[in-house]
Amino acid sequence: MLPTEPLALHHSWPLEDRSMRFDLGRIDDLPPLPPGMPGRWRCEFPGDRLIWSDGVYDLFGLPRGARVARDEVVRLYAEGSRAAMERLRAHALKHRRGFTLDVELRPANGGARWMRLIAAPHYHDGAIVAIEGLKLDVSALYR
Template identity: 50%
Template sequence: MKQTYPLPVHHSWPLYERDRFFELGQIHGCDTLDPVPDITYIVGSARPGQMQPGVWECDLVDNNRLSWSGEIYDIFGIPRDAAITREETVALYCEGSRAAMEKLRAYAIKHRRGFTLDVEIQPAAAPRRWMRLIAAPVCAGDQVVKLQGLKFLAPGAHD
């Protein structure tokens, strides 16, 4: 029996609450992200049978260049050695989720706020699924230069 995903999370939050919201990864049995501004790894592991959360980054200064850990490729059903672009990746979001993500992303960049959002995606080589996206801007002075965060399959959203 296919499980229906509950109402999705949709929440914007101020940067001073960054540590608290990145700890949301613990709902998947993970520890928190490295608390330093340059996220490079996740400590801990997923529960048995669950995919490890992945770390991602979007460099706004370098034409939205994406950097992903291997787990993000797995979530999107893309081979780990494939070249990726933001445009191609965003096309894998279902329409309503894509619109919500783009709206929160623009708000995060404009107002220097993080966000948490559950989105429905249609991976390249897998059935539709729900993914939790946690994002926070990285600032250099008053300018947002990157977005970075976590992506992982949302609770109850497995194939």
């Protein structure tokens, strides 16, 4: 991953562009994804409750269906990637924007992997209720 200092806002996009970035719907209303497809995820507020499709568990090297806490998961990001992701996430929530970022992971089952993170905040009656999106393995782009 190339340095993002100062953090390039070209990774950030307006929520109106959501349909150009992905078709989300609610994660729990969607059918299962076939293997090899992007994983869907959602982090609900308050409490940072994570909801993941099987593909996301696979990316992080965690058992499918395991209860995971956000603070445990962010430790699986390489330091530079974690810092960039946290800055973009904070910017997205504060300014009601989505973002796309490739991040380096250190999966729980070992090795290294690159993941494309596509995320957008979800609002209900003007209040933020979640951030959600897609995660896909892009390791082949970094070999």
